[in-house]
Amino acid sequence: MPKTSDPRTRIVVDDVHKHFKLRHTHSIKETFVAAMKRKKLVSDFQALDGVSFEIGEGESVALLGYNGSGKSTMLKLISGVLRPDEGRVLTRGRVAGLIEVGAGFHPDLSGRENVFLNAAILGMSKKEIEERFDSIVEFSEIEKFIDTEVKHYSSGMFLRLAFSVAIHTEVDILLIDEILSVGDEPFQQKCIARVKELHSQGKTLVVVSHDLDMVSDLCERGILLQDGKVRIDGASKDAVALMRS
């Protein structure tokens, strides 16, 4: 039984299983033909197979693993986009995911409108957004283009603004998926610095990235997932070393 009474626990993942059914047929006709030929109609893919861990307040944790090891699935379960099939996931406090930022951006809206829309999607109130609008724009360094439609942005500008919105949300738990690889080198450094700053303010971080050096620098703890199971849960340096071996 996890200690949900511990006031410092932020995330509880308790024996979580998640599997996906992959349908091989997509219409009645295909299903019929496949059934006649006695082919498999669905196959099961076990993305997470009994994963348990707890993350406390102010911890920074790297979820590591190769492609398809279930890292992103885990992150989506914590953000609430997916729900576990078995076991349970609990979070305490406000959660915001930097999961592929810019998902809520609409190309036909101006940068300004997109900032408001996305910040609201990430759970901010009108007042909070208005208070932070200037610093969001300043961080993104695209003041000149803020009233231009986003479809005219370069991909770098787009990601800067999207990241800037996400990083300014008022959160207790921040989920980061491959985001720190955006933009040019100076902007990347700025983003990492900002994430570290949030961490020093006591925010809880969960990071998924393939940039192992960056991750082991940013996070103290590492959880290595392999075939849907936790292989190692310890210091991030050790987890990275094991992964590289």
Add this chain to the structure above:
Amino acid sequence: MSTPAEERFVAPGSTTGLIDVFRRRYLLSLIVRKEVGIRYRGSVLGWLWSYVKPLIQFLVFFFALGVFLDLNRSIDYYPIYLLSGITAVTFFNESFANGTRSLVDNAALIKKIYFPRQMFPVASMLVATINTVPQIIVVIAISLFFGWAPGVLNIAALLLGLVIIALLATGLGMLFGAINVTFRDAQSFVEIIVMISVWASPVMYQWQMVASKVPEWLFSLYTLNPITIAVELFHYGIWFPLNPGDAATIPGLWPRSALALGVAVLVVAIGELVFRRLEGRFAQDL
């Protein structure tokens, strides 16, 4: 010691559904504003397009039924009769069809960020409302030339009709929208409902014509359709104050309206229930 709500453990992705949508009114208003803003972006006529369609429909019905089939003679102020009915049904159709597609259309968001997804069908309904209100004003403006002088009851009927359709369309939008995520068949099915809806209510003809042709039980079934009642409420609000000759409201309009409202609320409840049941699969099925 009690812990504040912010500090309690919750299972991510579990919501109070529809209630949450209204708790996050600001986001809802932004989504509605976005939809309104982008729908006709890049077209010269813009929002006028949403008036062209009902207008053309009106002209077709007016000439085919009013002139050629002579309904102009048997129903007083037939153009107003037609327009008020078409406005009601168009509101329903737009809200329902867009609500059904809304989840698939916003797949990118639903797969990546969690927030109450009922937001989308509700937003579709609100966008349709924003579209419909000016249409009603136009119809009323035309009626004013014919001496439209409504009482309080007429206005109340009009509003009640709007509420019934809004609820019904939201509930059905959630229901079919949720099914549409896994089975896109829902979309095609809804297109058929939309096609029939204008014929299944007294938009072009009068309810008396149905009552005189079908057995009583079938007529009862006919009046159970909340859209039928909403259309009649629209007639009562816009067409009736013109004092058309030998016109009568459907017998028991008010009790039937209460029933229609009840049906609409029930549909919302069913829609919400099914939505919640299926919601867990949205992110993986889209």
